[in-house]
Amino acid sequence: MGKALIVYSGGLDTTVCIPLMREQGFGEIVTVTVDVGQPAEDIAQAAERAKILGCEHFTLDVKDEFAREYCMPAVHANADYFGYPLSTAIARPLIAKRAALKGLEVGCDAFVHGCTGKGNDQFRIEHGLKMFAGDLPVIAPVRERNLTRTWEIEYAEKNNVPIGQSKHKIWSIDENVWGRSIEGGRLEDPTYQPPEEIFQWTSSVEDAPNTPEEIEIAFENGNPVAINGEGMTPLAIVVRVNEIAGRHGVGRIDIMEDRMIGLKVRENYECPGSTLLIAAHRALEALVTTHAERAFKLQVDQQWAEMAYRGLWWEPFMDDLNAFIGSVQSRVSGWVKLRLYKGGLQVTSRGSDWALYSEAAASFDDVQVLEQSKMTGMVQTHGMESLLYAKLRKR
Ligand code: ARG
Numbered sequence: 350m351g352k353a354l355i356v357y358s359g360g361l362d363t364t365v366c367i368p369l370m371r372e373q374g375f376g377e378i379v380t381v382t383v384d385v386g387q388p389a390e391d392i393a394q395a396a397e398r399a400k401i402l403g404c405e406h407f408t409l410d411v412k413d414e415f416a417r418e419y420c421m422p423a424v425h426a427n428a429d430y431f432g433y434p435l436s437t438a439i440a441r442p443l444i445a446k447r448a449a450l451k452g453l454e455v456g457c458d459a460f461v462h463g464c465t466g467k468g469n470d471q472f473r474i475e476h477g478l479k480m481f482a483g484d485l486p487v488i489a490p491v492r493e494r495n496l497t498r499t500w501e502i503e504y505a506e507k508n509n510v511p512i513g514q515s516k517h518k519i520w521s522i523d524e525n526v527w528g529r530s531i532e533g534g535r536l537e538d539p540t541y542q543p544p545e546e547i548f549q550w551t552s553s554v555e556d557a558p559n560t561p562e563e564i565e566i567a568f569e570n571g572n573p574v575a576i577n578g579e580g581m582t583p584l585a586i587v588v589r590v591n592e593i594a595g596r597h598g599v600g601r602i603d604i605m606e607d608r609m610i611g612l613k614v615r616e617n618y619e620c621p622g623s624t625l626l627i628a629a630h631r632a633l634e635a636l637v638t639t640h641a642e643r644a645f646k647l648q649v650d651q652q653w654a655e656m657a658y659r660g661l662w663w664e665p666f667m668d669d670l671n672a673f674i675g676s677v678q679s680r681v682s683g684w685v686k687l688r689l690y691k692g693g694l695q696v697t698s699r700g701s702d703w704a705l706y707s708e709a710a711a712s713f714d715d716v717q718v719l720e721q722s723k724m725t726g727m728v729q730t731h732g733m734e735s736l737l738y739a740k741l742r743k744r
Pocket of ligand 1: 616
């Protein structure tokens with residue numbers, strides 16, 4: 350019979366897919382876990398469960414590619430979807446792409462994923478699979494069969510499927526180096542205050558150090574390249590800023606989010622590193638870009654976030670947006686210093702060879718570079734239309 354490839358996390362949903370696909374007639378099951386920075390225990394557990402259930406298993410470590418090709422563009426675009434730095438969203442296209450390519454390599458007949466019918470991930474994952482393995486069918490058992498957690502747990506127990514602690518898990522967690530999302534259980538209720546236990550990457554304000562910490566990020570062409578003078582790869586930078594900002598309680602996010610299917614939901618995130626890098630990047634862009642560039646880039650960045658949220662990573666429009674964003678990045682080189690303290694993050698100074706800033710011109714003591722008296726004419730016409738309109742109304 351056929352071969353099914355499961356895009357596998359090792360959690361409850363994707364694990365019950367293994368016997369379900371056997372029942373459906375697939376003779377061979379291949380599981381693929383794409384490592385974008387999930388906890389090492391989760392990666393190991395996925396491999397172990399797949400083995401127990403007799404699957405051919407692959408773990409694909411793409412953390413480096415994720416940081417370079419997905420997190421860096423997110424920095425360039427100041428990734429922000431209504432307060433969310435798009436951490437889950439930007440990982441899905443890469444997970445789907447790698448799984449699709451592996452599927453072609455092992456000659457699978459169908460792909461299987463564990464996304465529910467209520468989230469965004471079904472769109473992102475299925476689109477990515479179709480993009481790279483177009484003709485192969487995609488099966489989504491949880492969505493197609495309206496599966497519930499309770500049903501899945503019962504089914505797993507009946508079929509001797511190892512689900513370990515999954516049964517007792519209260520929260521649905523998705524994690525990669527760009528951030529951590531915590532959903533489900535009582536958190537779905539927007540009136541419920543998140544308990545401290547949901548946070549793993551960030552300290553509470555109470556536990557954060559009592560002394561502030563300064564950090565300097567150097568940028569080249571929009572890419573963070575060094576921390577406090579020490580050059581590092583994109584992945585090493587993202588990992589390091591997560592530690593530093595997380596220690597100071599920076600990057601806890603609690604928002605209402607509008608999902609693709611039109612569902613408004615409450616979401617909690619911990620995104621210390623991405624929050625810090627984007628704040629620093631914004632500060633440097635503000636120093637080197639013209640007013641027109643800044644105003645337009647706000648709109649471009651917003652469109653970029655909408656596309657990234659939808660997992661439309663390979664849309665031609667995305668290329669168009671990236672072309673503008675990339676053109677601006679060629680001058681986003683320099684450094685930014687930030688101060689972290691008790692959940693707060695402040696830019697304290699910045700510098701660049703491309704700074705569009707003239708101290709002489711801006712200074713109140715200047716009489717030569719920009720002579721004040723020369724402005725009189727320009728000021729005269731300011732607001733002229735409003736004045737004319739006010740006169741007409743009095744008439
Ligand atoms: N709401 C976020 C998004 O759509 C996070 C989704 C988290 N996914 C998960 N399976 N827990 O990007």
